[in-house]
Amino acid sequence: MNLSALRRRPLAWAAAVLAGGGVLTAIVAASQPPQHEDTVAFGSTPQRGCVSLDVVDRSVQAYILPKSSTGPVGTLATYSAVVNDAADKTQVGSAVGTVAVLYTRPSDRHIIEYRTEQMRLADGTIAYHDFEDRTAVALGKVMHSRVQGTSGRYAGMTGRMDWQVFGTAVGHNRVPTHIELCRRR
Numbered sequence: 123m124n125l126s127a128l129r130r131r132p133l134a135w136a137a138a139v140l141a142g143g144g145v146l147t148a149i150v151a152a153s154q155p156p157q158h159e160d161t162v163a164f165g166s167t168p169q170r171g172c173v174s175l176d177v178v179d180r181s182v183q184a185y186i187l188p189k190s191s192t193g194p195v196g197t198l199a200t201y202s203a204v205v206n207d208a209a210d211k212t213q214v215g216s217a218v219g220t221v222a223v224l225y226t227r228p229s230d231r232h233i234i235e236y237r238t239e240q241m242r243l244a245d246g247t248i249a250y251h252d253f254e255d256r257t258a259v260a261l262g263k264v265m266h267s268r269v270q271g272t273s274g275r276y277a278g279m280t281g282r283m284d285w286q287v288f289g290t291a292v293g294h295n296r297v298p299t300h301i302e303l304c305r306r307r
Contacts, residue, residue, distance in 0.1 A: 174301070232257035
């Protein structure tokens with residue numbers, strides 16, 4: 123599978139907890155998402171037993187608990203997001219999540235966090251929970267995450283989510299997301 127052709131997915135909010143005092147620091151990730159000629163329509167089925175979704179989520183609210191005096195490590199946050207169709211015109215769901223900043227990786231000084239998110243769509247729920255490189259997110263890198271369907275049409279399915287953050291702050295971001303889920307064989 124050509125990764126450059128996959129859609130980008132940043133999680134609901136494009137803000138990082140990288141500055142002191144519990145302040146939500148804006149990420150300036152990239153100016154515009156790449157355009158793709160081979161966009162898959164929302165909800166299309168690329169192969170038997172699989173579903174492919176393209177959505178855009180936009181954070182609408184974030185709550186950051188005060189950080190420790192040692193920097194971003196130890197910061198906790200919750201967030202909510204609106205999930206729109208691929209054209210970013212119609213709301214098709216919502217998302218909620220939590221994030222905990224765990225440590226700074228010694229090899230490259232990247233900040234590592236653990237994130238959980240549930241994306242609720244009309245036909246089911248998709249869950250994500252994994253470690254991620256917060257520094258790579260802040261730099262506008264394309265992220266690749268494992269996801270699983272937890273209810274409705276997506277129950278019992280597993281797959282991947284590709285995403286990338288565009289924007290500067292909660293309420294002013296765009297997170298194109300490409301999800302592919304398949305039934306276990």
